[in-house]
Amino acid sequence: MSSRKRVFDLLRIINVASCQCPAHGYRGNVQVSNTTPSKDYAFEIKCSTVRYGLGVTQEVGMDLVNLGAKNVCVMTDPNVVSLSPMKAVLDSLVRNGISYSVYDKVRVEPTDTSLKHAIDFAKRGNFDSYVAVGGGSVMDTCKAANLYACNPDADFLDYVNQPVGKGKTTTEPLKPVIAIPTTSGTGSETTGMSIFDYEEIKAKTGIAHSALRPLLALIDPLHTRSVPQTVANFAGFDIFCHALESFTAIPYTERGPAPSNPALRPVYQGSNPISDVWARFCLQCLNKYFERSVYNAEDIEARSSMHLAATMAGVGIGNAGVHLCHGLAYPIAGNVKDYVPKDYGTEPMIPHGLAVVLTAPSVFRFTAASDPDKHLEAAAILGADVTGKKQADAGRVLSDTILKYMDIMKVENGLNAIGYSAQDIPQLVKGALPQHRLLKIAPIPQSEEDLSKILEDSLTLY
Template identity: 30%
Template sequence: MPERQATTPHLAPTGTLRLPSRIHVGYGVRDQVPALLAEHGSRVFAVVDPFLADSPEFVRLVTRARAAGLTVTVHSEVSPELPVDSLTASGAAAVGDAPDVVLAYGGGSSLDAAKLIALLVTHGGTLADYYGENRVPGPVLPVVAVPTTAGTGSEVTPVAVVSDPQREMKLGISSPHLVPAAAVVDPELTLGAPPSVTAYAGIDALVHALESYTAAPLPLDWSGGLPVFTGSNLFADQLALEAVRRIAPYLARAVADGSDREAREQVAYGSLLAGMSFGPTGTHLSHALQYPIGALTKTPHGLGTGLMIPYVLQACVPAVPERLAELDLALGGRADDTWVAAQDAVDRVAELCRTIGIPANLAEIGITHDQLPHIAELAQGSARLLAISPVGSEPGTLLTILEAAHAGDRSLIAASARPGRGKGNLS
């Protein structure tokens, strides 16, 4: 891959935030949920992961909501990876219930499902009508989002992702109207989550922060409609760095011991900050490549973004070394030389991925070498993500990253960066 020292013209920094009107984080904040629901009406459509529907904490929440005079319908028909047909059925069920507010409780699939159900109840049609950016015509039913994993950040973002088998990949629906009305992030609800769930969700949260911080700036027309994802962002930069400081030192601890309260608290808070960061900026190549990879392999989203992030960051070294050097400080590095620090940041992220059990290469999850060009081609469909890639989005660039990720060898990318710097090898 040819060296790219500068990929975009200099743009004066600007800032944008689109967030819920209420955000609560910390142990015990889940007790605020019934009051938040009541602010929007008395009829609640509760979307919950099926394995959590009978959990003591969810049952307690529903009992308290009903004791407060709310009518609660529990909907647990949430399928992993959100196939579009299942969401159409869920939307129809919600329309029949005529809710005032949607409660989203569970992992990223439940939160995204709740946002899309709120969309279908309000505006009708099919989800395909809304694929892409800014196609939601107006506000949707209010959503109170309560994550039970620390990873997706969906509780504060304007995007939801579905699986569409006819299109061979996951697709995003992005609109400021999908930002929930309230987010309640209680680390208590993440205690005891299995190691793999913690690892995949947690690394995805870290990827959100890393890709938000390395996002390229976009030229914006402030006199017209803005894109949902605006690229590099003054507000988001600080949120992303703090997210990295919270997640990186504690994620391995949370994976190793699901009852580690300090680690759970730090990772949950970091995941929230990462969601607040990438909500306005967007993510880039790890996510664009994961969508077809996940569809082909049926592997969890966080596994795919975690697998890809060392290779994507390696490609970023010659393009945004200063940004990576700043991330290195947030990751615990102390190198004075910008290029050394940039490579150290990539190496630290790769080491964390290895420690928590993220597969080291695409071959491990069943991707064959001859599938790589097709994956690169499918990734070209994620225009909103590719637009903020700091290394561009040419098919050859994507294929170089995929070739390295398939071989498990970052030196295939590092060879095009400054000679003699860094390890650049995952083998």
């Protein structure tokens, strides 16, 4: 029998949800704020306009003409600036008579210092629109540059997520951003998030606001041809964790409280039937194309499919959210010691996709009890044989499936292999705890001991 509280909650939900049309006096936040349910009862899906096709970058100049752009900032990184994606963009801008300035100093894995450098450039340029050409590092830097250039008096921490920053929302309209991803991973082209390493706390944090979402994402698989194997590999594991984490995130009806105003509904809302569609699609793509795309850059079918999957997963995470793999990845990346990955430059750094996947086997063993059937379903879509598997097996089955992918893709053998030992675990846990936005989206609440155990189990994997 339902508890009295459950019945009461349902009555309040029905009361709030009924008769919401303006003609019958629905007054948005006024009505809702008086009866805020302790759990949310609604979710929404926001997404940039997505245009996908081989060679679609050639249209960007026309898009800017259509927007009435007169002074465009093109952002990229020091490597991509000399590659074919930038050439395709600049050719299109020139063909369409667009005036532009190029900022090519984006840091791979941005920091607050590197963002501030880009923000200064944006403030000085007085741009009316932006084009971001690159991976997540470029797109995230461009979003932040736009935000602060449109709010020139803001303090840097004003918009940064709480508790690191003040988590304010911008009231100024931002300039349009066209995002052209050149890696197949982050999905940043459709999300309202900008992630960076906050040097003071040695952990990543971010700015999350739907206003940051690019207006248009041009998804052009031609750009994936030059992506080196290591980048294709780690970016692929970013998609992998986006799909698994958004699929297994707390259901939106379990996250609470409902916001007092729909504008305050968080970017990360929990799993829901629409984000589940994106996640399932991505898991299918990974099963079919991940290995092929990593080991054969000429396999345009595989690389194109992974490029689309990255965007699809972005729509999923951009609305449902990610949880423990990402929450733990932020201090793992932020406390880097001397690990220098191939194809990412010469500085020590832990690529985002590597930082997220190293804890994945342990994370999903931990979360499986929240919804064993969904964990088994994820494993099955990824190719595991789940015939006869019991609910109690779900964590181990999904974990083994993840390890199989990591083994095939020759991922480093756990946190030990990138320079961490058991002594580092307290520091990593300390860095994960402020990631409220992510930890709250996990389907099971977790203690500091739980986080320590997940990290301990991730020191060595194979």
